[in-house]
Amino acid sequence: MDIRENMEKKYHEALSTYLKDQNEQALYQGQKISRLHIKYNISPEEIISMHKNNLMELYPELPGKVLDSFDFLLEVMMGYGIAYREHQSLRHQQQELKTEIEIAANVQHTLLETEIPDIKALEIGAISVPARQMNGDYYHFVQDENERIGVGIADVIGKGIPAALCMSMIKYAMDSLPEHRHEPKSVLESLNRVVEHNVDPSMFITMFYGLYDPHDRQFSYASAGHEPGFYYDAATGAFSDLDAKGLLLGVDKKTRYRQYEKTVNRGDMIxxxxxxxxxxxxxxxxxxxxxxxGLIKKNMHLQAQEMVNNIYKQLEKMQNFQLRDDFTLIILKSNV
Amino acid sequence: MEFQSCVKIINEWDIVAARQLGRNVAKELGFGTVDQARITTAISELARNIYLYAGQGSVSIEKLNINGKSGLKIIAEDQGPGIEDIRRVMEDGYTTSGGLGAGLPGAKRLMDDFDIESIPGEGTKIIATKWLR
Structure with a gap:
């Protein structure tokens, strides 16, 4: 027996049971049939036709007008039938899109991967979590032959796929910077030209770039309109904003960036x-x-990576596990 | 071709005439009530499109018999503005009339085969077939 015949048989049984004795048990059967019909893609017009055929079988003496009324009902349900089919196809499309985005997110993850440098002088923790599948934030570490460590963090205004596409460009622009040009202000100036030249004028990127030299413990940095970070001074136990002035990337190709310096002492954090x-x-x-x-203080006793992980978890919880924007947090802790 | 019959679509009432013609032929061929309603609805959608977007045109119904298989063929033709982007009008969820699932994708789903040709500025020809099972 094929599915359709089986379905008709079930419908017939349930309907005749209900017509004999109007009880909840039979109606419950009706609900189960409804689910089965949806499972096997049976459209509303077919159900009405099934219903009419069953009635004719069960009550051959039924007035013709009553039966005719089902033909009218069938016609009215046609639109619902089409809408139902469209819904199924849209659902299928949505599933495909979702899969595609998942793959894109994986590709992005591989593209933007950066290795956290391992040096004695500095303990580094970093976390970046997208609000949706794809990330519009980006961070990047480089270590040059003089053991200097460059750290970049960038955020595209906006989120989702357009932001993520834009970020891949920053990554490649960074990779193609010449080795000797890792001075924060020149990094931002180069990237600014790339962004101004290649990105849609409605899209802006904020970025912070810092360079740590373990030999003289200097941290030099510059910012292109990026959210200011914090500096923790271990000697006084005070936190201050890591202020730096600078225009967003992509606004004006002639933008110059100012570079700031800080001496990092033992136990200090960026x-x-x-x-x-x-x-x-x-x-x-x-x-x-x-x-x-407060959260940073609470987690300060931990390793840098544990710190960022914990702070993320606590903030995630505070906002009921709904990230509104891509989230990136980096902590550099000085050991010397 | 054994049989062809044609309804000119000029005003809204001609949609009814096209439906009637389609239903009669579908009945003669032995289509069940559900398939009759599907064919009629597809004709209705195609005729309505002509009436709304081309102003006038025609809907022809043909009986088919190929290798022992019977079927019904709808040919909807107009010399209207044509369709610039066919892929777009065949997309689900895209409709200028605002209805759910209506329009060409709806008509296509109700039939077995669906073929559309359109030249902007010259007109549109849609051929849709339903086979008797």
Missing amino acids: ILLSDGVTECRTNDGFIERETLI
Whole structure:
């Protein structure tokens, strides 16, 4: 017996049971049949035709007008039948899109992968979590032959796929920078020209770039309109904003960036972030930078990587596990 | 070709005439009520498209008998503005009339074969077939 015949038989049984005795048990059978029909893609017009045929079989003496009314009902249900089929095909398409985006997200992950340098002087922790599948934040580490460590963090204004596509470009622009040009201000100036030249004018990128030299413990940095990070001074136990002025990437190709310097002492921390961190929204509104400092303090005794992981988990919980923006947090902790 | 019959679509009532013609032929060929309704709805959608977007045109119904298989063929033709982007009008969820699932993709789903040719500025020809099982 094929599915359709089987279905008709079930419908016949359930309907005749119900007509004999109008009880909930038979109606429950009806609900189960409804699910089966959906499972086997039976459209509403077929159900009505099935119903009419069953009635004719069960009550041959039924007035013709009553039976005719089902032909009218069948015609009315045609539109629902078409809408139902469209819905199924759209669902299928959505599934395909989802799979495609998942693959794209994996490709992006591989493309943007960066290795966290392993040096004695600095303990490094980094985490970057996209709000949706694809990430519009990006961070990057490089280590040159003089053991200097470059750290870049960038955020495309906007999120999702367009932002992610844009980010891949930054990564390749960074990779093609000449070795000797890792001075933060020249990195930002080069990238600014690339972005201005290649990216849609409606898209802007904020970026922070820092360079740490373990030999003289200098941290030099520059910012292109990026969310300011924090600096933790171990000697005084105070946190301060890592302020740096600079225009967003892609606005004006002649933009010059200012470079700032800081001497990093033992136990000091450099905290870099994207606005997805500070724009975490809890029930009481955006979190304050103070709240964030509180979280950092609470986790300060941990390894840098554990710190960023923990802070992410705590912020995720505070906003009920709904990320509104891509989230990136980097902590550099000085050991010398 | 054994039989062909044609309805000119000029005003809305001609849609009814086209439906009627399609239903009669479908019945003669032995299509069941559900398939009759599907064929009629497809004709309705195609005729409505002519009426709404081309102003006028025609819907012809043909009986087919190929290798012992019977079928019904709808030919909807107009000399209207034509369709610039066929892929787009065949897309689900895209409809200018705002209805759910209506229009050409809806008509296509109700039939077994569906073929569309259109030249912008010259007109559109749609051939749709349903086979008797």
